[in-house]
Amino acid sequence: MRKLAFFIPFALFLGLSVFLFSGLFSDPMERESSVLNKALPAFALPDLQRPDTIWTEQKLQGKPYLLNVWGTWCVTCNAELAYLTELREQGVMIIGLYYQQPSDAAFGEVFNLAELQQEVALKLQQQGDPYQWNILDKDRTLIFDLGVTGAPETFLIDAKGIIRYHHVGDINPQVWQQKLAAAYQSLEE
């Protein structure tokens, strides 16, 4: 027994190195989205430009679409607008989920819908407008339920309202070709 005890450090080290080895081949930043293959969470949020219209998860069913989380304050989101607009022209349905940052009263910030509407309209006019419409998530409730860590993020949702893909980061031609195009086409059929 005593003899075997001296082999314990060696055995522990071998065990550890197995994990170190497999760790080499996986990306530490990558994490499985918790909403994948689940239905879009229930919500009732207003349209950004026409606040009288209330969107719910049921109203969005019937056709596969991309739900793109963005904001005018987010530089990367602005950069992807042009390519998303191209996708829209190819017939991809894209719905915007507007990520409103919290207003800090201490810094004298007050939420002003009219100002926001103007700002968004101007931005989309300048950079291209990929969106069928924009849903305003003023208090970030749906964004929280979707497990969004930052903008931009994009969800691929099928006709039944099930989330099929969750992409963190911007969408560019390469990302679209490698990760989303095939999945989107298979949902279209």
Next chain:
Amino acid sequence: MIAEYGQLALTFAFCVSLALAVVPLYGSFKGNQTALDLGNPLAYALFFLTAFSFWALSYAFWSNDFSVVYVASNSNSLLPWYYRLTAVWGGHEGSMLMWLLVLAGWTAAVALFSRSLPLQFQGRILGVMGLIAVGFYAFVLFMSNPFMLSLPYYPVDGRDLNPLLQDFGMIIHPPMLYMGYVGFAVSFAFAIAALMGGKFDSTWARWARPWTLAAWMFLTLGIMLGSWWAYAELGWGGWWFWDPVENASFMPWLVGTALIHSLAVTEKRGTFKSWTVLLAIGAFSLSLLGAFLVRSGVLVSVHSFAADPDRGLYLLAFLLVVIGGSLLLYAIRMNSVRSQARYELFSREVLLWGNNIFLLTATLVVLLGTLFPLVHKELGLGSISIGEPFFNQLFYYLVIPFSLLLGLGPWVRWKQQQVQPLLKPMSLVAIATLILALGTMAATQSIQANLALLGLLLGAWVGSSAIFELLQRLQQFGSVKQGLTKLNASHFGMTLAHIGFAVLVVGVAMTKTYSVETQVRMKAGDQVELAGYQFKLVEVYDLKGPNYNGEAAELDVSYQGDYVTHLHAEKRFYKVQRSVMTEAAVHARLSRDLYVALGESLSEDSWALSLYVKPFVRWIWLGGLLMSLGGLIALCDKRYRRRVVEQKDATEQKGAADA
């Protein structure tokens, strides 16, 4: 041209490392005197070639030679000359070259200072150092070559050094850290050489002690500087983040600390033999593991170099050979070792055993916290992250018994200690502890039963015990004055390091409990009060530096109407790397830091500012400094030089008898 010479020198150095790995070891096993005699010259050659190579890379940075890929990606012609030189170790390839330089430096130092060791033993140490060197030189030469050229299409200017690294703390933090990491290679080599010989008297422990102390001292200093750098440069007032790479440097430190204590037991009492060898292997293994974690990209960290799976694979294979090989050798050789020494339950041996247990538990906590997310994910259980609360909680529970033990340890004799004689001095220490802790608290804050009080009590216990013990020891020489000249340096070093630990504990507890901070919007002329201090924003103006633009804020601080200081905080925008850096303004006093970071401009004339008042935060680094100073003093102990010479004859005769 110079860069090519550097490349050439590095290639020669690799060849020399091959020779160093083979020749002295061959000599030591075959009893070939010529081969053994070659060890020292080879070690010196390795050092000089590597130093030349390092100089060549530095020259490429100095002269803005952007045909060297590494220079182009880590420097810029606008960078001030001192940052151009420190940019040499600002990226993966150059920092590996520095690693080689440090390794070659330690090897040459072993050759220089171990001439009094039996030649056979010295040959084995140099051989082991050579084996480690072969692995690292091959890695640099074939997988991360800093001398790679981009000719004929070289860039006109470079991509600049990461602005985070453009700071004084960063100039000396990595060299110190590497001195520590690689220094444990020497302890490791001593342990492996002892394993090869299969003879375990306490002599190897005596020889290994000064080397281990030196490595530990550098590592302590390196970690402390890193913490200080993060505090000054990251602009959020923290000093330790439990980042995986910080943990990677903390683990060898913990094991190294255990090793220093365990070596003392092995040397003085001839026991804990297999344990000490395992710790020596462990300290260096954890250094290697740290290098792997930083450079392979398996963990998410602010320190990570660009990840490359091939490099990771190579390093892992190297880890398997070095760590796996040495642990296997350990398992095979240690079977036959028996400790003869006897000791009672209440003795210094047992207390030092307790020290080792707590330090290793702490290591295990850090190791688990660092690697568990990786293991969890690779088992397919999903991503998790382990953060500050986990570490803080567990260290809280570990520090309490550890400190209590530490206050008692130095008083207890080897072999056996009677309880009776200790009662009087220990109750004196206890009284002093209460007075010190409550006094400090009453002087700086109001007396409350909280974490700060606990920290003060533990710190005062360890500190006053260390001082009383020193006084008592000095008096044994007749008078304190006589004792000062007669007591050996090791003892002073130990006392100072223990006081350093006490200071550190007090600093952590006070900072954690009493730090206050606030984020405010300010215009010029505005005044904000925090913890009794009035911060007045005088003005904010534009700033133009050599490779950055920015804004600077001037603040006046007063306390209850009395002017305290003027603070100057900057926010810099580095043009080439397009990144924003905060240069926090810090007014440091032993009792508190005032810390201001300039944030975003919120409108034409108002800015966001972060203000902090952090009591006793200096004590954290002061503690680290005292600890490494303690290491330095212990290192100066005469007996490390004298006894080795005395021993020489005895062991040589013994060696001759064996042969």
